[in-house]
Amino acid sequence: MSSFVEIRGVAKEFKLANGSKNLVLKNIDLEIRPGEFVSLIGHSGCGKSTLLNIVAGLDKPTQGYVQVDGQLILRPGSDRMMVFQNYSLLPWLSAWDNVALAVNKVMRHKSKKERHQLIAHTLEMVGLKDAIHKKPTQLSGGMKQRVALARALAIKPKLLLLDEPFGALDALTRSNLQTELMYICNANNITAIMVTHDVDEALLLSNRVVMLKNSPGATIEQILAVPFPYPRRPVEMMDSSNYHHLHHQLMQFLHQQQQVKYIESQIVQPSPEAI
Numbered sequence: 210m211s212s213f214v215e216i217r218g219v220a221k222e223f224k225l226a227n228g229s230k231n232l233v234l235k236n237i238d239l240e241i242r243p244g245e246f247v248s249l250i251g252h253s254g255c256g257k258s259t260l261l262n263i264v265a266g267l268d269k270p271t272q273g274y275v276q277v278d279g280q281l282i283l284r285p286g287s288d289r290m291m292v293f294q295n296y297s298l299l300p301w302l303s304a305w306d307n308v309a310l311a312v313n314k315v316m317r318h319k320s321k322k323e324r325h326q327l328i329a330h331t332l333e334m335v336g337l338k339d340a341i342h343k344k345p346t347q348l349s350g351g352m353k354q355r356v357a358l359a360r361a362l363a364i365k366p367k368l369l370l371l372d373e374p375f376g377a378l379d380a381l382t383r384s385n386l387q388t389e390l391m392y393i394c395n396a397n398n399i400t401a402i403m404v405t406h407d408v409d410e411a412l413l414l415s416n417r418v419v420m421l422k423n424s425p426g427a428t429i430e431q432i433l434a435v436p437f438p439y440p441r442r443p444v445e446m447m448d449s450s451n452y453h454h455l456h457h458q459l460m461q462f463l464h465q466q467q468q469v470k471y472i473e474s475q476i477v478q479p480s481p482e483a484i
């Protein structure tokens with residue numbers, strides 16, 4: 210199958226206020242098929258969000274390019290919707306109005322009735338049928354993230370970008386939402402890229418898990434294929450020996466990167482006088 214997202218030779222260097230440079234990512238090549246769910250995993254600061262921001266068009270690569278459905282990414286667009294850990298909802302608007310704002314802006318070509326049906330359908334799909342008039346302050350963290358997901362899904366993006374979407378939620382809410390997202394993505398053939406620190410979350414949702422080495426100059430260490438058929442049943446899946454094998458591989462990678470980080474932090478830089 211042809212690639213839908215193409216990340217080719219991407220590098221990202223930030224210029225810092227003191228004039229120095231921070232090469233965060235280099236030589237990133239990744240192709241994603243339509244309908245595929247890919248997770249990015251790696252140590253804090255390795256550049257996962259930076260890569261997601263480049264795909265979103267919120268940031269530009271220093272080298273290389275990203276194409277989505279054959280289109281070069283130069284800026285943000287409604288074909289790529291992002292869901293953040295902190296929900297990013299407008300607090301003075303109800304759940305309905307938060308979703309409606311996006312739908313009315315992007316889907317102006319649809320009739321009022323069609324837009325209304327779309328908002329109602331999406332809020333129902335994420336389990337918020339009975340909370341549509343509530344404002345963010347009246348919603349739990351899980352419900353707020355459901356609104357953020359509905360807002361992203363309602364405008365039918367080509368690509369869903371998730372930056373630690375469940376990082377702020379308690380374990381049970383997180384588990385429920387992970388399972389629901391898996392069903393939604395699977396049923397609607399959604400192509401998604403998710404940044405996560407959670408190995409179980411990555412294995413439950415993903416077709417492939419991309420392991421990023423530490424920054425500076427983070428590259429892709431390995432890409433792990435997760436072969437379990439969808440829809441996945443978390444308990445059954447976790448009971449399989451293959452699951453344990455994959456889990457172990459990811460944990461081993463993260464521990465190795467942790468050790469590398471520790472060793473690097475212990476290397477004493479010579480003072481300029483000593484050179």
Ligand SMILES: Nc1ncnc2c1ncn2[C@@H]1O[C@H](COP(=O)(O)OP(=O)(O)OP(=O)(O)O)[C@@H](O)[C@H]1O
Nearest residue numbers: 223224231233252253254255256257258259260424
């Ligand atoms: N706008 C920016 N200007 C300068 N440096 C930046 C900028 N954005 C990110 N960085 C740096 O790039 C590196 C990677 O950051 P990024 O947020 O992508 O990492 P991450 O892997 O998503 O981390 P975490 O898992 O902690 O969220 C960090 O060293 C960060 O300080």
